[in-house]
Amino acid sequence: MNKLAIPLFLLVVVGLIAAGLYLGGFLENDEALDASGGDGQVAESSEGDTGTSGGPSGVPVSPIKTAQFTPSVDGSGVTTRLDGRETGIALTGVVTDPNGEPLAKAKVALIRDLSQVKTRAQEGDTLLELSTEADGRFRFQNLARGEIYVLRAKHAEYTTERRHPIDPFTPATLQQTIKLKDGVGIAGAVTDSNGSPLEGVEVSVYDTNVSNADPLAKPEQWSTTDATGKYGVEHLTAGLKKVIVRKEGFGTDGRNGVNLKDETEGARDVNFTLGAGFTIRGHVKDQRTDAPIADALVTARVVSMLAQHRQNPRPSADEAAGDAGGQDKDRSAPNRGRRPSRNMMNARAATAKSFLTSSTRTDEDGNFVITGVLEARYLLSVKARGYQDSHGRSADFNTDSNVIEMVQSARILGRVIDDESGKPVASFTVATSATPTPLFTAARSRQRFQTEDGTFSYVDVPPGKHYLIGAADGYAGGRTEPIVVLAEQEVTGIEIRLVRGATIRGVVRDTEGQAVKGARISLAQPSSGDPAADIFRRLIGSQMRVSSDKTTSTDKNGEWKIPHILAGRYSIKVVHRNYTDAETAPVTCEDRGVVDAPEVTLARGGTISGVVLKKNGAPDGKATVMITSDDPKVPVNRSMTTNSKGEFEAKGLKAGVYRVVVAQRNGEFDLLKILQSRQDPKNIVTVRDGELVKLEL
Structure with a gap:
């Protein structure tokens, strides 16, 4: 495949996937908002939104509760559902230092995952954050079935580590041991435009592999410069980082894509020069009533570096003569020796700075101030509950009369x-x-x-x-x-x-007639009768999360039931890590009554296991392995992360031919390498029933 065909092929694939997600009801009306604090989407409201807020025309807007828990008085980690119901599901664990010793005063947070994709988290509300005691232990109670969580542990002297997914339907995820590491660092110096060191500059490092719904999310780690202008941000995990440097009175600067390749080598001489800083001030109001809009999120992104107009060097006398019509052999051919146009230079500079988005919220009078602005033109985006998003308003640095009128949604x-x-x-x-x-x-x-x-x-x-x-x-x-x-x-x-709905129930056994405990049961959309459409839907569905209240697990007798089902036709999908997946013929239910589903028999299948190694031969504990089937009749598409020893294992695979690809090495995603590796015959594996295939990738 040539270089031009690859992006065209990817565009077609992305388009088909998007169409399939929409037609299958997987995509909803969500809009992304990129901000300096994290790359993600804005949730419907922030934690703690407990009162009514002013909407368009002063109409009170009903409060939205997004937090599922409230902390107990004694801070013991016992939590209570907002509706007062006890679920009896607990998440327990221990945090240790790099030597495996219990770590006190570690901050452990339970975070709601907003993502619709199984393998990629998007962090939403922090539901509760606890501090570990001397034994390093923590406990969260009353987790909600069907919700997916991210568990984050951090300590001032060690790295920040995450565990995902935390799934109440998967007991193995409800007991966690989190070992924090020493990590690596980023160091450098910050000076002003005259080369003098700057003291007190805030240097923040963000992990680009973490998607966060809060545009004002806190960094992974941060530090400030000393009297010599030097800084050091320590205890960082390996991977790609975004560094942002800020100081009052100066323009905000930064660097995107700082690569900390492994956990033994950091980055040095990551230096910055800060120029003059400016502000953008403005006011956000209702277009119809002129009423100020409070708590609107205003985000500014660089689109043109205006300073380029004055900073372009003057042409030399010879160049001026050439521009006036003189003959210059170096300029005789088109584009040869031609200086980049100002527009081109501005575009390049703006592209290089486009990740430097700044966000703030309006005060009660609808006013906002964005500081640390460069000598540039910005594009302002505004998001407020009860209003249509506002995009496309441009604002130059040092302007204070930017009035943004918002239209009611x-x-x-x-x-x-x-x-x-x-x-x-x-x-x-x-x-x-x-x-x-x-x-x-x-x-x-x-x-x-x-x-x-x-x-x-x-x-x-x-x-x-x-x-x-x-x-x-x-x-x-x-x-x-x-x-x-x-x-x-x-x-x-x-x-x-x-409506109260119907109850669907059934039983799951293996090929020897023994009950299968712990099988994951979920409702699926039945076949459409179009084989190609069904394969595509299964492929997409295998990567998407099923509704929280349409799943359950089998008990020790292999029995299961799902209550409160709306009238309709459903297939029953059965998944167990030690068996091949199975799906029943469609069953029909009304809004009431009990429906018995066909008995499901699970086969053992084969297993693919192995280890992912780095170039230096060390195990890769941050790799993602994808296993896909080449047979359209066997719609397998599994994705898993390696453990600390670089190991992975996929059980219950139907007999057939599979492609095993490392989709992410050491926390880094490389699409081109994935496409190339799919063509490598070494990554094609044949699996037979009851067979174990071991790989080294």
Whole structure:
């Protein structure tokens, strides 16, 4: 495949995947907002949003609760669901130092994962953060079934480590031993434009492999420069980093893609020169009422380096003569010796600085100030709850009259009631979906409400056709007919009736008739009758998360049941790490009653295991291994990370031919190498039933 064909091929693949995700109901109406603190999307609200907030035209907006836990008074790690229900699911573990000794005063945080992709986390709310005692132990209680979490442990003298996924359906993830490391460092010096050292410059290092929904997220580590302008940021994990340097009165600078290749060698002489800093001031208001908009998130991104107009060197006399029509043999051919145009130089400089986004929030009067601005033109983006996102407003450095008018977003007002009694449901969530029966809804599309009369005001609805999906504990859920929403429209009178739903139950055994305990049961969309479409849907579905309340596990007798299922046709998908995957024929259920699913028999299958090594022969404990089937009738697509010894293992593979590819080495992703390695015959493995294949990658 030539160099031109590769990007074209990738664009086609990405387009097909996006189309499949949308048609399958996997994609919801989420919009990304990149910011200096992290690369991710803005969640529906921040933790602690407990009161009503002002919406368009001063209309109160119902509060949204995103945190699932509240800390106990004694700080023991005992947590309580907001709705008061005890789940009985606990996450326990211990944090140790590099020598394996228990570590006291380590900060351990339980973080909600907003990602819809199984292998990639996006950190949302920090639900609870604890400090370990002398024995290094921690405990979180009452985790919610179906939620996925990230566990983060950090200490001032060691690296920050994460464990993901923490899944209440997978008991092995609920006991964690986290060993922190010494890590590596980044060091350098910061001077002003005259070469004089700058003291007190804040140097922040962000891990680019961590996706965070909070645009103002804290860095991995940070430090400040001393009197000589030197700095050192220690205890960093290996991988790609973004370094941001800030000091009041100076322009913010930084460097993206600083590569800490391993855990023994850091980066030195990462130096910066800070020039004059400026500000951009402005005001955000409602376009219709002129009312100020408080707590709006304003983000500025460099688009043009205006200083280039004055910093371009003057042409020499010979160059001026050539420009005036003189003949210059070095300039006789097109583009030979031609100086880059100012626009081209500005574009290059802006591209180099585009990662230097700055974010702030408006005060109660709708005013904002962005500091550390370079001598450049910026593009301002504004995001506020209850309003359409504002993009495309340009602002030059040192301007203070930037008025941004925001247009109200569409909203849907209604109520949620019990279908049988007609009484209001007090605690519930509402989400939008492109399809009437999505197997899950995106976390960022769900808005939570706690109202005695069951009323809700669902804001930030994009124009288009939507289904509203209601959910509450003890119910299968409810949905509306399709609602067509126009820009700025307020739709009223919507009613979502929640039904208790049906129960689907069954049993899982192995080929010898023995009960299989711990098999993961989930509902799947049945076959469409189109083999190609089904293969594509399974491929996408294998990488996406299933709805939280449509999964369970088999007990010691191999039995299972999933209550509160909406009427429809479903296939039952069964997964166990020691057996091949299985899927039943479709079953049909109504809004009530009990449905018995066909008995499922699991085969043992084969196993692929191995170790991933670095170039120096050391084990790679941060590798990601992908195993895919070459047979379209065997839709296998597994992704797993190596342990600290560089080991991986995939059990329960159906007999067939597989490609084993290292998708990420030492925490670094290289798409071109992945495509090349897929063509390497050494990565093609044949597996037979009951066979163990060992690899060294």
